[in-house]
Amino acid sequence: MIRYNTCVIGIAALCTMALVSCEPNKDAGMETPEVASLDLSLRDTTVAPNQNFYRYANGGWLDKTEIPADRSAWGSFHELFENNEKVLSFVLEEATKGEIYDENSNEIKAANFYTSAMDSLGIEKMGAEPLKPMLAQIDELQSKADLESTLSALQMIGITPFFNIFVGIDDKQTDKYIMNLTQSGLGLPDRDYYFREDNTGKDIIAGYKAYIAKLFVLVGEDSIAASAQAENIFTLESKMAEQSMTRLERRNPETTYNNISLADLQERSAWIDWKSFFAGIGVDEISEINVNQLEYISNMPEIIATTDLASIKDYLKLRFVSSSTGYLSNDFVMAGFDFYSKQLSGQQEMRPRAKRMVNATNRNLGDALSKLYVDEVFPPEAKEKCLEMVNNIKAAMHKRIDQLTWMSEETKQEAHMKLDKLKVKIGYPEEWEDYSSLEISKDNYVQNRWNANVFANKENFGKLGQPIDQDEWFMAASQVNAYYNPPANEIVFPAGILQPPFYNYKADEAVNYGGIGAVIGHEITHGFDDQGRKYNHEGELKDWWTEEDAAEFDKRAEVMVEQYDAFTVQDTLNVNGKLTLGENIADLGGMLIAYDALQMFYEKNGRPENINGMTPEQRFFMSQATLWRGKYRPQLEQRLLIGDTHSPGKFRVNGPLSSMTAFYEAFGINEGDPLWRSKEQRVDIW
Template sequence: MRKALIAFGPLLMLASAALAQAGKPEWGTFGVDQASMDRSVHPGDDHWSYVNGNWAKNTEIPGDRGALSQVQRLNDVSAAQVREILEEMIAKRATLTGDDARMADYYATLMDQAAIDAAGAAPLLADLKPVRDAADRSALAAQLGRLSRDWQGTPPIGRMPRYFPSPFPTGIGQDSKDPGVYMAGFSQGGLGMPNRDYYLNSDAESAKTQDAYRAHVAKMLVLTGVPAAEAAARAAAVYAFERGIAEAQWTLADSRDADKTYNVWTLADLKAKAPGFDWAAYLGALGLDKRPNLIVAQPSAATGIAKLIGETPLPVLKDWTAVRLAKDRALALPSAFAKEEFAFSGGVLGGATESPARQSQAVELTAAALTDAVSKPYIDRHFPASTKKAMDELVKNVMAAMDRRLTNLSWMAPETKTKARAKLAAFNPMIGYPETWRSYEGLQVVKGDAYGNLKRAGRFDYDRQLARIDGPVDRKEWWMMPITANAYASFENNVIVFPAGYLRAPHFDPNADPAVNYGAIGYVIGHEISHHFDDQGSKFDPQGRLNRWWTDQDLARFNERKAKLVAQYDAYEPLPGLHIRGQQTLGENIADNAGLAIAYDAYQLSLGGKPAPVIDGFTGDQRFFMGRAQVNKVLFREAELRKQVVSGVHSPSKWRTWAVRNHDAWYQAFGVKPEHKLYLPPAERVKIWE
């Protein structure tokens, strides 16, 4: 049994000791790259530019991407290190067996562009033949189920979008109201552009993108064998079908709502409430037609999309499927497919001017297919035990700071605070890598068959999930690769997870000044902890169940604070006429603000009442807030920035950094006064967890 968080108090100084400098930081003299700073900007006018402005002025975004960020840089580092491991394995392939042989062959086959080109589109056309031969909508629904079972999923370390081959992305996960059991469910899908707004907006930029997408669909159809003379008209029909899907879909803000998206339907419900699509045929191909219940995330969207399928000519549905599959498997097809896919997804949508290196994409797909096999040697080689130990202690310190905040919270009822602290005490932080590694015994990897390998990897993982659907939930399962530069919170499992790939400078450097580490990775830890108490995470109880545990009065006070934060972010305008969507980004904005406050408390506690030293003229508090801004050192092309605002749940990086304006200590640290642009009067500073 875990000890109550109140027992974490004696650990506070341990975390500070673990972060004490033992060598030269990777960045600067104390962990901040001072050459990146623009000292002509006052932090009170733009804290992000003060810390990162010189870097922004002198940095070019690489041609193969729409943005340049520290997270992407760390993912690139991980990918390069994994590539080195894979290439070493290829060199000694004759001596390898098991998973080592599988990942060497998987990667080598993806890298053999000549062999892929020689095979031509034949593998894709063979997959499409039963789709194009489908006599009716029932037969097509069964084919969509078959293709969905072979879907590998989105590699979470890079820039490769994947396209689920059905308008209803279907999978197996935990039942939010009974997280000890698995349940199948589906959400809305079917779009080839990032979200519904790309279809429904009528401004000039949106119209330009819509035209480019229709042209892209036409080119993809030609690559799948459609006569060029027919392609434009058929692409227009596919686009019209997707626009109809967009009209039926929920907004991203509504799709975030854990209550609204929990809807249990039976197969009979699907047939009655969402006619037009043969659910029995589709779910039968997925092995789910005998399941008593499914979770339907967006019921009205399911109804509207199913009706649309029933009304859309069968040839259009077949063309839509062909485009979907061609886009999804482009890297395992002749180079013309990959070039066209990136020209739209990376170029039109992200502003990139050149395709990424093939090896980086091949690493992503290999890691997605054989995650644990790829990650284990990476961890052995690149993640020292000392880093994990320091992180374990730092997490405990930040959790103790959150517990103190909950204990002293003025607006929450005592009985609710007790439950909140119990939820925090039940947390299970997972650092670096999973406790046990998966085996891929049974996955057939055929050297020279890139397309088939992609399919078999998807089927292997889906069948693994299906086979355990009636068994106990693995609450220690990782949903993110250890090589990934990212972090996440799982409400159902009450965990916070920090992969090894994330734990590098500028996010975490054991040789950096503790203030910088608390402002960087400490903020991220606080961010993930606070997700469990944000507008959605707060709906889950200490056992991870979607179960209201707040009083009406608590909710009213919480909602009042949330509304102020929504209004604050709604006012930000990253591009002329394009404002951040405060409701859509609310969960992340809450976590950004709360995480910063929690991390600051943890840093102060770690000092044990002693003053922080001044380093290079900067106080401890200044270094803390500089460490926070350095994490969000990101540049965007306009197209990528637009995509982030329209379809993302995070505010763009500069405006995430501006969360400092809600924290009194930042004003004191930098002498921020009413004449500065980011100044907020004390009464307008949004404070949620205090």
């Protein structure tokens, strides 16, 4: 776990107007479907571009698309995810044949993990049996002073009650790693859920308590006792939530950087022996810790002191069982689904087991499956052309920095230096993870999952005192996503997102720059958003702005906050402009520099003709708009408004476009049109 800006990227039909076919991997035997074009039939031509461009570009799709019963949302992102899932299923099925791989190879590890996950009969026979050793260990606790050994054991298998730890690059000394300690252990999606007084909030709290009681019944408790345990656990978690930082507060890296000594931590939060806890996870030499939420950790002694031992033990059991439900028998799986997927997100049906298990394999042994995936779908030519696009967009960003009228030369020089030093990772890592020491069997799914967590944690904790691994990736190469990592000053684009029709190295440049180009620009801009700008060219959390330039940035950002605060999603529910500010800045900045890069490309290579009556600029904006098409069930939409740092898709289109002069020119937006804004109302940062 690290602190980085993750962008859940929507995927859309972004190829040329003419159909483009991709060549199948004939050696592997998998047929790759023909790539769809930028489909103009998905528009709603009853809506003019100057009224609601999101609707104009996607209205036909919105009208005819239904969210599948086994999904809580559906959109361009999910469409690509589904396509990638087919590739992952294919390569995994090939690996399970086991004819060409060594018995201890990564491929066989993935195959065995998947085989154990698909053994539903064996899993049903086990029932709650795999949970009993840890539940017994928790039962044996005699006092609150004995907690650290159990907390260490839980941490190693990926269970994080009360707090979580991970090793990452030190934000202020980026040539070394540091241990981080963060708030953790709430069962509801966000601290604010514990204090909701509206009817929906009360229903969620009631549903959560019922879920807790259900889990205790499944592990053998009496139903009356289980209900009492649920009430006590909710009381404890409410105390934790009250002391927890809000999601908005956690966005500020200056607030979450609190480097203290182990002795200071012990003095501030003496409810456990921290040295013994760290020894229990194999970390014997530790002198300093970054406590991300210092007030929360400092208040833990009071929380523990005012909670009886029985409730603490029940809370530990809950966190252990709840974190394991998806890997156990069907009654546990359904308990988790009914609350987290159905009540909280509105999903009507569970996804087919094979699809769930393919993704579980990819989450736990990402490099094992991703290497097979990359071999199947991501040729070197695609990587080379994508890197060329990144360099073009970086050049456009340099040009925009030079043209800023509100920024001093002193700050501009530092901005150029940061951009020059930005590292770029495309497709897949230079070296794949070696899972040879990871024990994976064919017949114990939940134990395989715990083993994978122990493997990952040992590797993470083992980085302390080691040189920075410049080649490390924090996403599997098959993942449909991208990120910017501030202390490493790097942008990363897995092969999973660099796929047709979202990105096609054979496609029209206007569509590619409007698609993956806008995403590349988005991630670059994260290095210069309201929080990313606080890191310098070395990735250090160090102020490099003049006081006047910082004030000017904040003034311009406030225009964006006010704009997004006014966007209504459901009835009286609006976008949170401050929570989403970083992503909104990155959306606008990404489009601006991708558009500029496209124009620079045309200056060098010549301007193409119109296609189907659309200019290259119009195709660029159409491509961007289809990125964010999507439909959400109301429950999930409300949940995202509370906790997601991204704005809803409609406003990821109409919001940035209303501040882009190039969009006004491309579609003839005039004063008085719904999308028109005066120059004072337009956001002008990058």
